[in-house]
Amino acid sequence: MAETPGGIPNRAWFKASEVCELAGIQPYVLRSWESEFPSLGVSRGEGKPRVYRREDVELVLRIKRLVVGEGLTLSGV
Template identity: 75%
Template sequence: MPDVVIPDKPAFKAGEVCELAQIQPYVLRSWESEFPDLGLSKTPGGPRIYRRADVERVLRIRELVFTEGLTLSGVRRRFEAEQPPAPDDLFTLAAELQAAEAANARPVTGRGAPAREVAAPVVASAPEPVVSEEARLKLAKVKQDMRSLLDLLGPPGATPPPAPARRSRRA
């Protein structure tokens, strides 16, 4: 499949995804049933929305089905094999990052020369976890998203704005 240029926008409608991937809407719907995490859930009365990552995934599914001849269950198995194991949760990832940073930190004296290290007793422990750059970037993105949410909520203790008054329909 020739390289498809995905427009630079955050969300796409189903028709746009079908046009980009050159597939029929019923094909996209069948793929949604096989891959439930494909696209965002439909809002009541609204269209199904797809993120850029969803569009990229649809294009990958199309390539695997039409070019390599895989079935949808074969595509699912391929995705599972390509997916690296995720950390249990965000707290585990944060602990791994802190441990890696602590292992890389060295005590420094006032002039910038390394301080003399005192021999510590040898304690048998598990090796320090190695944290990939990808994990660091994911955590930084989550941290940025959390700060954005906190900014939207306002300072702690602030009262939320009052809800708009409702009009009655009495004649």
């Protein structure tokens, strides 16, 4: 699968495990960020796992850069 210059595979949907791998974060961190940022993640239907759009992956990477790289708190993001 082709990747874009940012290193994100060029496709529309990602599983939580893929988002965590791309961002280098643990699943509990992703779930925590979902509670802070309700628009993060899209449910594919009742009883099915959450999936993430490409925009969500970009947002997760941005949050990580701000929190880890620049030392902001989640409330500062």
